[in-house]
Amino acid sequence: MMRHSHTAVVERNRVWKGTFETEPYEAAWAGEAIFFVRTLEASGPAADVHARVQISPDGMYWCDEGARVPLRGEPGVAFGRLRHFGHYLRLVGELPEGAEIRVVVYLSLKE
């Protein structure tokens, strides 16, 4: 049986500065996931920063899953992978003062 898969663009051309969080995305059907964060452009001290994966049973109350995604301080793409995450997924983080990145964020899900 071929496994189902789906890639959602959860952020597109969005500017992150200071604290940020992606919208909740339901993934109860999936067994594995990769968050890709593509940096389109960056300014300030945006390197060496990580976004944290969070999980939630209801899309409202969140806890850290443990996985992290490095953010690139120049155009390029980075990722973090995870399994056994239950239901809702999102990315959160904080960029240092003066740092700003414009991102496309993909959530690639697979059964």
Added chain:
Amino acid sequence: MPGYDRTYSAALRADPRLSRFDPLSHIIFFDDFDNGLQGWTALIGNYEKSLNSMLPPYRDLRPPMLSNATMWDTGSAGALDGTYAMKLATRAEAGGLAVAVKRATWRVQGPIQLEAYVTFKPEATELELSERDVRAFGVLFDLQDAERRVMPHLRYLNAQAGAPVARWQYKKDREALEDIGASGKTRSHFHLAPTGWLEAPGDPQPLCYNEIATKQNWHYLKVGFDLASMSFLSFRCNDRVYDVSQIAPMVMPAMANLWCMLNTVFWVETDLDKRAFLYVDSVLLSGEWS
């Protein structure tokens, strides 16, 4: 209905998943979302060279996802049939939209009919009824023949600025068509803008919202449209059958690269800084030809 023979009717009745629909003679697609999103995807505005060239209202339309309708207090409700439904979720920003589109083409310029089981709710962030928090949800076709691009729009305006409305509306006036980029090939118009909506004939139609924000009931929709005359043939929501003689689609001159287009779109809009959800359990598009 021509072509609707007894064998076809019996076959539909024998399948519990199809017997709750009344399709025309050919099923173009039937998606119940227990096997993925089945071709339903995010809507994006047109752009050229840079995403920044997109009209601002198109830049952040939220994408569809698969949901088992899990509530914080009661767990997974599941769908009307099976486990999963397609879910559209807005941002928690008043006026925010989430949109899903499925793109096809037509082969016979005759009647088509969309049927769907849907429900809508706000995110249950408050222990309150919250029945006025979802502004609207809707369905539209995006069609083109040799001369015209035609966009029949229908939305259920649940509430506006906190006041209940509970009316179906249509939209026939076009939004401004704007050039995108410099090639002269790309244009865009934000047809889901909150302006220009007109009331469908009849009284308000309050829908079953239920008694707390985490209980949801499924509703039946049926929209009939004739690709030959480019006019509405029917519209039904649950027990209410609407007079469509006065309901008109948006019409504009044909555009390049859209010949025989048959797109179907669902969307939901929030009235508050709170997420609004539309769930589509199943959707069936059928057509009439021999």
